[in-house]
Amino acid sequence: MGRIVALDxxxxxxxxxxxxELQIIASGLTTVDTKDLLNFLRNYVKEEKVERFVVGEPKQMNNLPSESEELIKPFLxxxxxxxxxxxxxxxxxxxxSKMAFQTMIDSGLKKQQRKNKALVDEISATIILQAYLNRKQ
Structure with a gap:
């Protein structure tokens, strides 16, 4: 089995x-500048066996795609x-993002640390991946 990589x-x-590698545990890896994302993924795939990518799908409350989906389509x-x-x-x-922020509060991070948007993005990717794993069980 290979790893599953999730992207927020x-x-x-x-x-x-x-x-x-057993696809049991979702863990945050990092946050990268989006302009460097493909290079990061190329290097990661050279080092690790990746079975699939999971990309977050932003939706509105009425289940329609959010505006940011238009940014994601070309990337996909x-x-x-x-x-x-x-x-x-x-x-x-x-x-x-709200769940990630709450996770930061619950884990005891100080207010200054919670302003780290890169950490919020990494935690969000972890939540996306865990939701995917839960859905696939």
Missing amino acids: YGKVRTGIAVTD RTLEGVFPKIPVERQDERFT
Whole structure:
């Protein structure tokens, strides 16, 4: 089995989370500048066996795509072109930022640490990945 890589894609930054090789545990990996994302993924795929990508799917409360989905569509086409043998799936990402922020509070991070948007993105990617794993069980 290979790892599953989840992406909380954003215009400026993208949070990244991965599973262990048995696809049991979702863990935050890092946050990268979105402009550097494909290079980061190329290097990661060279080092680790990746079975699939899971990309957050932003939706509105009425279940329609949010405006940021228009930013993600071109990236998805590029991702599938660069890694044609690695399937891409989507996972609803509603409330992940709020859940990530609450996780930071619950874990005792100080207010200054909670302002770290890169950490919020990484935790959001982890929440997206865990939701995907829960859905697939």
